[in-house]
Amino acid sequence: MKTKRILACAVVAMIAAGVGVLTGHSVLNADGVDVAQAAQPAPQSAVTQLWTAPVTNPDGKPQSLSLFKGHPVVINFWASWCGPCVEEMPTLAQLHREYAKKGIEFVGLGVDSDKNVKAFLQKVPVDYPVYVIGFGGADLARAFGNNAGGLPYTVVIDANGNVRSTKLGQIQPKELKQTLDAL
Template sequence: MRPWIRNTLIVAVAALAASAGYLAQRNASSSTSGQPYAARNAGAPILALTLPDSNGGLQALEQWRGKVLVVNFWATWCPPCLREIPDFARVSERFSGAAVQFVGISIDKPDNVRKFADELKVPYPLLIAPLQTLELTTPLGNTAQALPFTAIFDRRGGLQLIKLGTLNEVELEGKIRALLAEP
């Protein structure tokens, strides 16, 4: 494939994903805190993931059970994702001594993720996933499989918040504090 065709396709896919994320974000902020147990267990396929980090080492999300787990699906080519990651990094650092773990799951190439993590000094693990991994978010309301998409789990592994689109620092910190306060 010619380089200009490949580059045009990449830009087109990125623009479509960003547009889908923006449009979905306008109507898709939801919380599962008032839902029955089945809904709170809907994130089990995400917790079952084992993915490579940007250095190739395998990381199982299950290793962080017992902590509030913030799982953010993102990509370096997704402008809304890039806007929210500095907020996630700040909140992650504020909770560094607490039972909280942030994990970024990037739909991207390892080299892009490594470069991004080094430039922004992202303080939490960034894992690499194929595009098909976004299918796990469809039952959670991400029918467009758009980015960014965040799922927050309580210390027992129950899905407590899902958010399609950007999640701001205040909302993120508030939800984490509420979950840490639970017995």
């Protein structure tokens, strides 16, 4: 009987610890902003890593993100197999068209294979540049503070290379517009 009681207590303790870890990674303030991410700005080296990251176009040809250096840019880490990523793409495309006049660039970074990204874009055309960063893109997103490793993950960088905001999960258009209007 004691063994069952000890085992039951151990299971309850492990569940409680797991809930504590999950809660600690997703503390939101009243506005729905992830407090842990908002409190810790991404290090400058993450932006430097972005400009030098090995990416390809969907046809597999090497490209350079350094073309976007010196411009305000919205970087969206996504994957073809990620439902929320696919759902937010029309909104990102609409915002891209709206903010193009202000010189704000939008870039999709597929944390996926060339083949999957190319097939996806043939079915769902997107009017902003999309590059393939592969599964190593998760490491780059982590450098920007995405410790959970989830997708989609969006980073707004100003023309000076400063990270202005990060968002794990689908973007909220109103929230993103506020950030972009302040650039």
